[in-house]
Amino acid sequence: xxxxxxxxxxxxxxxxxxxxxxxxxxxxxxxxxxxxxxxxxxxxxxxxxxxxxxxxxxxxxxxxxxxxxxxxxxxxxx
Amino acid sequence: xxxxxxxxxxxxxxxxxxxxxxxxxxxxxxxxxxxxxxxxxxxxxxxxxxxxxxxxxxxxxxxxxxxxxxxxxxxxxxxxxxxxxxxxxxxxxxxxxxxxxxxxxxxxxxxxxxxxxxxxxxxxxxxxxxxxxxxxxxxxxxxxxxxxxxxxxxxxxxxxxxxxxxxxxxxxxxxxxxxxxxxxxxxxxxxxxxxxxxxxxxxxxxxxxxxxxxxxxxxxxxxxxxxxxxxxxxxxxxxxxxxxxxxxxxxxxxxxxxxxxxxxxxxxxxxxxxxxxxxxxxxxxxxxxxxxxxxxxxxxxxxxxxxxxxxxxxxxxxxxx
Numbered sequence: 001x002x003x004x005x006x007x008x009x010x011x012x013x014x015x016x017x018x019x020x021x022x023x024x025x026x027x028x029x030x031x032x033x034x035x036x037x038x039x040x041x042x043x044x045x046x047x048x049x050x051x052x053x054x055x056x057x058x059x060x061x062x063x064x065x066x067x068x069x070x071x072x073x074x075x076x077x078x
Numbered sequence: 079x080x081x082x083x084x085x086x087x088x089x090x091x092x093x094x095x096x097x098x099x100x101x102x103x104x105x106x107x108x109x110x111x112x113x114x115x116x117x118x119x120x121x122x123x124x125x126x127x128x129x130x131x132x133x134x135x136x137x138x139x140x141x142x143x144x145x146x147x148x149x150x151x152x153x154x155x156x157x158x159x160x161x162x163x164x165x166x167x168x169x170x171x172x173x174x175x176x177x178x179x180x181x182x183x184x185x186x187x188x189x190x191x192x193x194x195x196x197x198x199x200x201x202x203x204x205x206x207x208x209x210x211x212x213x214x215x216x217x218x219x220x221x222x223x224x225x226x227x228x229x230x231x232x233x234x235x236x237x238x239x240x241x242x243x244x245x246x247x248x249x250x251x252x253x254x255x256x257x258x259x260x261x262x263x264x265x266x267x268x269x270x271x272x273x274x275x276x277x278x279x280x281x282x283x284x285x286x287x288x289x290x291x292x293x294x295x296x297x298x299x300x301x302x303x304x305x306x307x308x309x310x311x312x313x314x315x316x317x318x319x320x321x322x323x324x325x326x327x328x329x330x331x332x333x334x335x336x337x338x339x340x341x342x343x344x345x346x347x348x349x350x351x352x353x354x355x356x357x358x359x360x361x362x363x364x365x366x367x368x369x370x371x372x373x374x375x376x377x378x379x380x381x382x383x384x385x386x387x388x389x390x391x392x393x394x395x396x397x398x399x
Contacts, residue, residue, distance in 0.1 A: 009171060009366075013275075040171060040369075044250045049137045049176035050169045064136060064169070068271050
């Protein structure tokens with residue numbers, strides 16, 4: 001089980017990022033626990049300034065802009 | 079090189095559809111086809127090229143570069159980085175907090191926040207190719223000046239007291255920058271993704287902007303603009319800025335509108351004032367900023383941009399009369 005967090009204030013890009021991750025996880029058959037973090041203090045706590053950011057198992061793997069499906073596969077497969 | 083788009087529009091409008099030159103519909107359609115094809119091709123090329131080098135500039139990197147510099151360096155650096163660093167407006171809050179948290183003064187942070195939506199390299203290159211390098215250059219120089227002076231003014235007026243208290247309490251974690259794939263393949267993929275994301279986000283603004291520009295170009299009578307927005311109306315610049323505020327678009331979308339207005343005899347200063355107002359003062363952006371700053375500072379922010387854009391209007395109308 002991977003812990004995935006999408007960091008963002010809830011704008012459209014953040015929603016899309018969460019959707020891409022859910023879709024890819026289903027395709028790969030990887031079980032994930034997805035959490036959307038909208039609290040600014042928490043987001044900043046990860047050192048991320050450009051949203052959406054993505055955290056996998058406590059590790060920041062992405063900041064700013066939409067991730068590609070290939071990126072997501074890489075994070076989930078690792 | 080750009081004549082190819084004029085030829086394309088000629089081909090479609092005159093040869094394919096057999097329309098007569100000089101008619102309103104023909105002129106509008108010609109403008110629309112030429113500008114839509116030109117802007118989308120340019121957008122794709124430019125965003126791809128810039129995307130290739132994008133890993134060099136990010137808000138996180140800008141924060142690191144600006145932090146700890148003396149004011150002589152930090153203000154010019156902030157507006158310069160604001161001009162080239164892209165960020166989606168939903169990032170303005172974390173960006174604002176992140177800057178202050180790094181010890182970057184409020185004035186420098188505001189200078190960055192004002193410049194960034196107004197100037198971006200894509201808009202500047204599209205502007206240059208539709209209206210020429212002189213106008214693009216003027217737009218950049220005035221945009222940088224407005225951001226720089228705005229930041230200095232907010233610092234002089236000690237606006238720190240109008241920042242929400244919680245902002246000062248946030249402690250940022252060690253900036254955990256994800257590793258960038260710097261291989262050629264990685265960069266190409268990243269550039270492709272940038273094109274999809276940015277063009278995917280702004281295409282409605284571009285179509286809307288070109289549509290308005292095309293209607294103005296074909297249907298709006300020249301006399302109307304000369305009378306109401308021409309050089310003889312001293313109220314044209316403030317009016318242009320007021321009209322621009324509720325129009326929410328990005329800088330690229332408003333370029334074709336300004337292009338059509340210029341062709342109708344609207345003076346350059348009035349057109350620039352409108353462009354800046356549409357790109358930099360928008361209600362959604364203000365609502366986002368309200369999360370970190372209190373109403374008095376928002377009011378000052380809007381007032382500064384209003385006064386500055388009107389001044390830009392008068393200045394350029396005067397210089398190029």
